[in-house]
Amino acid sequence: MIDLRSDTVTKPTEAMRQAMATAEVGDDVLGEDPTVNRLQDRMAFILGKEAGLFMPSGTMANQVAIKTHIQPGDEIIIDKNAHIFYYECAAAAVISGGQFNCLPGDKGILSAELIGPAIRPLDIHQPPTRLISLENSHNRGGGSIYTGENLAEIAQLAVEHGIKVHLDGARLFNGALAAQTTVKELASHTDSVCVAFSKGLGAPAGSVLCGSAEFIEKAIRFRKMLGGGMRQVGILAAACIYALDNNVQRLEVDHQNAKRLARGLAGIKGIKIDPQHVVTNIVLFDVASTPMDADTFAERLAPAGVLLIPFGPTTLRAVTHLDVTTADIDLALEIIQQFLKKA
Numbered sequence: 001m002i003d004l005r006s007d008t009v010t011k012p013t014e015a016m017r018q019a020m021a022t023a024e025v026g027d028d029v030l031g032e033d034p035t036v037n038r039l040q041d042r043m044a045f046i047l048g049k050e051a052g053l054f055m056p057s058g059t060m061a062n063q064v065a066i067k068t069h070i071q072p073g074d075e076i077i078i079d080k081n082a083h084i085f086y087y088e089c090a091a092a093a094v095i096s097g098g099q100f101n102c103l104p105g106d107k108g109i110l111s112a113e114l115i116g117p118a119i120r121p122l123d124i125h126q127p128p129t130r131l132i133s134l135e136n137s138h139n140r141g142g143g144s145i146y147t148g149e150n151l152a153e154i155a156q157l158a159v160e161h162g163i164k165v166h167l168d169g170a171r172l173f174n175g176a177l178a179a180q181t182t183v184k185e186l187a188s189h190t191d192s193v194c195v196a197f198s199k200g201l202g203a204p205a206g207s208v209l210c211g212s213a214e215f216i217e218k219a220i221r222f223r224k225m226l227g228g229g230m231r232q233v234g235i236l237a238a239a240c241i242y243a244l245d246n247n248v249q250r251l252e253v254d255h256q257n258a259k260r261l262a263r264g265l266a267g268i269k270g271i272k273i274d275p276q277h278v279v280t281n282i283v284l285f286d287v288a289s290t291p292m293d294a295d296t297f298a299e300r301l302a303p304a305g306v307l308l309i310p311f312g313p314t315t316l317r318a319v320t321h322l323d324v325t326t327a328d329i330d331l332a333l334e335i336i337q338q339f340l341k342k343a
């Protein structure tokens with residue numbers, strides 16, 4: 001089975017499991033897990049922030065960040081397809097009392113030009129704009145990315161208006177690689193940033209939220225409130241450290257495989273895709289010109305050995321990752337071609 005549904009389907013390798021099994025641990029709620037502390041410090045250093053905080057999931061990392069940044073009744077500027085808005089069960093409204101102002105980003109990517117007019121004036125009738133939330137790479141945008149310049153312009157606008165910037169960097173290493181820059185440069189334009197280890201980096205769980213020491217001090221309390229205080233969790237942090245040591249450089253392979261898949265799909269009759277838009281490990285394509293909608297396409301293709309995720313009425317998503325080889329991509333293309341010939 002060639003599983004292209006998501007980069008979250010990767011399974012820990014034997015070597016990663018070994019690192020987990022031998023991790024030094026302690027009670028992390030008491031701040032005594034040496035492996036967690038090592039990961040937090042290392043991520044803070046890599047991202048150029050004062051402190052880091054280990055989180056069980058990307059969703060909790062985002063929601064703790066929002067809770068730390070805003071008060072009930074505040075407004076958050078966000079792209080309308082951002083994970084935080086689209087896929088997190090309205091958590092920002094429920095947990096933090098935030099209101100979203102959703103903007104139509106270009107494949108999910110916002111600009112200072114777009115954000116500027118959305119910032120609320122001082123007016124007792126309107127909610128104050130307190131946070132700009134960005135996503136890099138952008139999942140529903142098809143793995144699209146921010147450049148450092150774009151982020152710098154947004155950051156300048158935010159500073160001028162006294163607004164904080166949060167970056168959902170679940171796939172920030174992919175974003176930096178594609179933008180030919182460092183995660184530190186990208187993170188330098190934000191007040192808080194989180195990176196996930198359970199996606200292309202191949203760990204079973206874990207995200208790290210980074211920001212100023214003061215921000216993280218407050219965030220620890222909210223993590224506890226939401227039930228994210230874990231105990232001997234160095235076992236998971238060890239997997240994340242292993243991923244940092246072994247799985248960051250190889251993301252390049254995933255990007256090349258995604259490009260290869262996109263180019264191959266572009267040559268298959270009935271499929272619409274512009275391979276130019278594929279810059280990281282996410283591939284979105286359209287099947288409106290086939291006899292099937294996206295749900296039917298995915299359902300009927302699965303028994304042939306390729307798993308995809310429907311991403312809209314006629315849009316499907318394929319994601320490359322470390323459990324998929326270049327030969328798997330070629331085979332998947334062959335299977336899809338044969339499948340469509342019979343459709």
Ligand SMILES: Cc1ncc(COP(=O)(O)O)c(C=O)c1O
Nearest residue numbers: 057058059060083135139168170
């Ligand atoms: C961009 C982005 N942010 C956040 C998340 C949430 O991560 P988790 O599934 O660990 O909660 C995801 C998950 O796919 C994601 O794609």
